[in-house]
Amino acid sequence: xxxxxxxxxxxxxxxxxxxxxxxxxxxxxxxxxxxxxxxxxxxxxxxxxxxxxxxxxxxxxxxxxxxxxxxxxxxxxxxxxxxxxxxxxxxxxxxxxxxxxxxxxxxxxxxxxxxxxxxxxxxxxxxxxxxxxxxxxxxxxxxxxxxxxxxxxxxxxxxxxxxx
Amino acid sequence: xxxxxxxxxxxxxxxxxxxxxxxxxxxxxxxxxxxxxxxxxxxxxxxxxxxxxxxxxxxxxxxxxxxxxxxxxxxxxxxxxxxxxxxxxxxxxxxxxxxxxxxxxxxxxxxxxxxxxxxxxxxxxxxxxxxxxxxxxxxxxxxxxxxxxxxxxxxxxxxxxxxxxxxxxxxxxxxxxxxxxxxxxxxxxxxxxxxxxxxxxxxxxxxxxxxxxxxxxxxxxxxxxxxxxxxxxxxxxxxxxxxxxxxxxxxx
Numbered sequence: 492x493x494x495x496x497x498x499x500x501x502x503x504x505x506x507x508x509x510x511x512x513x514x515x516x517x518x519x520x521x522x523x524x525x526x527x528x529x530x531x532x533x534x535x536x537x538x539x540x541x542x543x544x545x546x547x548x549x550x551x552x553x554x555x556x557x558x559x560x561x562x563x564x565x566x567x568x569x570x571x572x573x574x575x576x577x578x579x580x581x582x583x584x585x586x587x588x589x590x591x592x593x594x595x596x597x598x599x600x601x602x603x604x605x606x607x608x609x610x611x612x613x614x615x616x617x618x619x620x621x622x623x624x625x626x627x628x629x630x631x632x633x634x635x636x637x638x639x640x641x642x643x644x645x646x647x648x649x650x651x652x653x654x655x
Numbered sequence: 656x657x658x659x660x661x662x663x664x665x666x667x668x669x670x671x672x673x674x675x676x677x678x679x680x681x682x683x684x685x686x687x688x689x690x691x692x693x694x695x696x697x698x699x700x701x702x703x704x705x706x707x708x709x710x711x712x713x714x715x716x717x718x719x720x721x722x723x724x725x726x727x728x729x730x731x732x733x734x735x736x737x738x739x740x741x742x743x744x745x746x747x748x749x750x751x752x753x754x755x756x757x758x759x760x761x762x763x764x765x766x767x768x769x770x771x772x773x774x775x776x777x778x779x780x781x782x783x784x785x786x787x788x789x790x791x792x793x794x795x796x797x798x799x800x801x802x803x804x805x806x807x808x809x810x811x812x813x814x815x816x817x818x819x820x821x822x823x824x825x826x827x828x829x830x831x832x833x834x835x836x837x838x839x840x841x842x843x844x845x846x847x848x849x850x851x852x853x854x855x856x857x858x859x860x861x862x863x864x865x866x867x868x869x870x871x872x873x874x875x876x877x878x879x880x881x882x883x884x885x886x887x888x889x890x891x892x893x894x895x896x897x898x899x900x901x902x903x904x905x906x907x
Contacts, residue, residue: 540705542701543701543709543784544677544700544703573783573784576780576784629692629695630695630791631699631795632694632698633694635701639691639694
């Protein structure tokens with residue numbers, strides 16, 4: 492059975508795996524799944540963490556094994572790589588729109604903020620009402636990849652996906 | 656000492672320091688002064704523990720004796736740990752935690768910046784990754800240095816006391832021995848004398864901006880390179896390792 496399954500099909504299958512903490516986007520859209528290789532019956536799946544300590548990585552690895560097992564691939568190696576380092580630039584525009592619709596302000600285009608150390612405010616929009624009149628509550632939010640903001644117009648608090 | 660032994664020692668120094676300070680920060684879980692700070696410190700702790708996991712995984716691989724990152728974290732005794740003395744100091748009040756973190760964040764900010772160009776590919780890759788995270792850590796602690804230093808009389812006083820108490824552990828950041836000498840020659844490690852200059856400049860700027868004083872103590876504490884720690888590490892390990900020692904190899 493394995494021989495007739497190619498890597499494109501595996502990519503397609505794995506694209507059904509949602510990020511455990513942000514279930515509206517999948518691990519390909521998020522840029523976590525880097526590569527899939529089939530060699531001598533061994534399926535190698537290469538993933539990279541968003542943040543060093545991202546607790547979702549273990550769950551994602553388990554999900555990958557479960558999905559592959561369902562189609563009869565049991566000889567699986569999940570490889571964790573750190574280079575090139577994950578960046579928010581890898582999140583596609585489609586995925587960013589999904590984040591916004593889900594209530595998370597997506598990261599801006601530029602990767603690491605040059606002004607980040609100077610405490611410079613970013614220009615971002617409230618995902619609920621679109622207002623730019625927002626303020627940061629905390630640099631660190633509900634998960635390692637997010638900061639906590641509030642909208643000064645509609646008064647809703649919201650998560651912002653930090654640029655790295 | 657050969658290159659492999661030196662690299663193993665170097666990775667333990669980096670990995671252990673991040674593991675221990677990460678564990679210390681995790682002790683604030685559920686006990687932070689405000690909810691946002693509770694969340695911030697735990698996020699930062701997670702970054703450190705995650706980075707330590709990667710560094711210790713690589714250390715075990717370099718050592719080549721079949722140990723894993725868990726063996727290194729949970730089955731070594733106090734004298735085998737190579738973390739900087741600063742990282743094991745107790746949390747104290749919030750000023751003590753922030754001061755410890757700020758002094759260490761400035762250090763790791765420049766250290767990992769330098770390690771991005773290490774000739775060891777794994778160390779360089781991990782440094783690139785970590786440096787992005789450290790940039791956020793340093794911004795957070797710098798803001799709190801200003802807030803506490805320029806806050807009330809009491810917050811100012813407490814922050815100055817914290818700096819005075821911790822200052823004797825800062826010199827050890829820049830201690831170099833044969834491990835560093837060999838690895839600097841091979842282009843693997845960072846020259847800590849250069850980091851010292853950058854560290855001093857940044858720390859002085861922030862301390863001045865926060866209307867605090869650079870401590871005048873000349874007393875310098877060291878020992879972690881040889882596994883000689885303060886009395887606090889043993890208690891920390893007893894807690895951190897208790898589950899693994901009670902239920903060896905337990906998984907969930």
